[in-house]
Amino acid sequence: MTDKLYTQPMLKENSLKDKVIVITGGGTGLGKSMGTYFSELGANLVITSRKQEVLEKTASEISGKTRNKVLPVICDVRDYKQVENMLEKSLEEFGKVDGLLNNAAGNFISPTERLSNRAFDIIVDIVLRGTYNCTLAFGKQWIAKNQPATILNIITTYAWTGSAYVVPSACAKAGVLTLTRSLAVEWAKYGIRSNAIAPGPFPTKGAWDRLFPKEMRDAFNVKKKIPLGRVGEHQELANLAAYLISDFSSFMNGEIVTIDGGGWLKGAGQFNFLETLSKEMWDEVEKVVRNVKGS
Ligand code: HXC
Ligand code: NAP
Numbered sequence: 666m667t668d669k670l671y672t673q674p675m676l677k678e679n680s681l682k683d684k685v686i687v688i689t690g691g692g693t694g695l696g697k698s699m700g701t702y703f704s705e706l707g708a709n710l711v712i713t714s715r716k717q718e719v720l721e722k723t724a725s726e727i728s729g730k731t732r733n734k735v736l737p738v739i740c741d742v743r744d745y746k747q748v749e750n751m752l753e754k755s756l757e758e759f760g761k762v763d764g765l766l767n768n769a770a771g772n773f774i775s776p777t778e779r780l781s782n783r784a785f786d787i788i789v790d791i792v793l794r795g796t797y798n799c800t801l802a803f804g805k806q807w808i809a810k811n812q813p814a815t816i817l818n819i820i821t822t823y824a825w826t827g828s829a830y831v832v833p834s835a836c837a838k839a840g841v842l843t844l845t846r847s848l849a850v851e852w853a854k855y856g857i858r859s860n861a862i863a864p865g866p867f868p869t870k871g872a873w874d875r876l877f878p879k880e881m882r883d884a885f886n887v888k889k890k891i892p893l894g895r896v897g898e899h900q901e902l903a904n905l906a907a908y909l910i911s912d913f914s915s916f917m918n919g920e921i922v923t924i925d926g927g928g929w930l931k932g933a934g935q936f937n938f939l940e941t942l943s944k945e946m947w948d949e950v951e952k953v954v955r956n957v958k959g960s
Contacts, residue, residue, distance in 0.1 A: 710734070711737075738754050825842065863929075
């Protein structure tokens with residue numbers, strides 16, 4: 666174990682004991698990392714995506730490590746019938762679901778005018794339709810059974826700034842942000858909380874191959890865009906997600922928590938470009954600015 670505190674598990678043992686949590690896109694990347702930690706904290710999991718083999722491998726890896734149950738269920742979140750089937754299988758296995766982590770996504774960089782309408786649809790469908798399909802199916806069931814529950818959505822910081830070259834993803838994540846805040850109010854009376862996490866860059870194969878291809882990595886060093894000078898560690902995201910999906914965060918509702926080392930703000934502040942000035946340059950600038958008198 667490294668000495669860096671943020672790479673270590675944070676919550677106390679059994680913080681998620683007896684919880685059943687469904688994770689879309691749970692077979693790979695951040696979904697897998699968050700799921701592994703939830704399972705370490707005592708949760709039983711349902712992990713879903715389009716690839717049975719990937720899900721089965723991840724499920725046995727996690728349950729082999731933690732001894733808690735992980736049910737792999739194939740489900741394309743774009744298809745409401747498949748989502749209903751996935752919910753049914755979860756209930757058959759565990760009798761209830763306490764938490765839904767909407768994490769599945771599709772994305773790639775492209776000038777927007779190069780996209781076919783199908784390419785635009787496919788991203789929006791995975792991210793926005795996939796999230797509201799799961800939210801609706803699970804929400805109806807929770808409300809009918811009068812069961813309290815937690816929804817946690819994974820968005821991005823460009824959900825509110827927008828971003829060139831990932832326009833379908835930006836549109837869809839903005840929709841998920843609005844869904845989060847809207848239902849935080851509407852479904853609170855049923856004991857259903859809705860929160861979201863907006864991560865900055867956390868290396869995963871899925872995201873890196875499509876957004877920061879090897880050929881571009883030297884020219885566009887991701888770390889240079891982050892004031893803290895590094896990318897995220899999966900465990901620090903998992904710590905935040907575990908807190909937000911657990912009962913420790915019972916008074917958190919409608920919140921979007923950014924975890925990006927200050928990345929989006931660096932791009933936003935009008936004078937942030939002055940970061941590149943040396944101490945000597947600042948000495949010169951100060952002289953000039955102090956000499957300005959009157960209007
Ligand atoms: C233009 C492209 C394209 C590209 C695909 N398409 N790649 N168009 N430039 N680079 C077009 C195809 O031609 C097709 O349109 C349409 O998109 C669908 O492509 P398919 O390959 O048929 O679809 P499918 O096999 O379902 O794959 C879906 C996918 C793929 C989204 C394209 O990338 C995928 O499976 N992604 C899942 C995982 C993922 O994306 N993870 C990263 C999330 S990262 P036509 O018209 O030709 O049929 C993330 C991080 C955000 O969200 C923030 C980071 C800091
Ligand atoms: P990833 O490993 O590619 O995860 C995406 C997952 O979504 C995959 O497991 C994929 O599995 C699944 N998925 C895609 N389409 C699906 C569909 N139609 N139905 C069901 N599942 C589907 O990438 P990641 O980096 O871990 O991303 C996880 C989440 O974090 C995403 O919401 C992403 O937007 C967000 N995020 C990531 C970063 C980052 O730096 N990594 C930054 C900000 C936000 P299949 O392809 O097998 O279906």
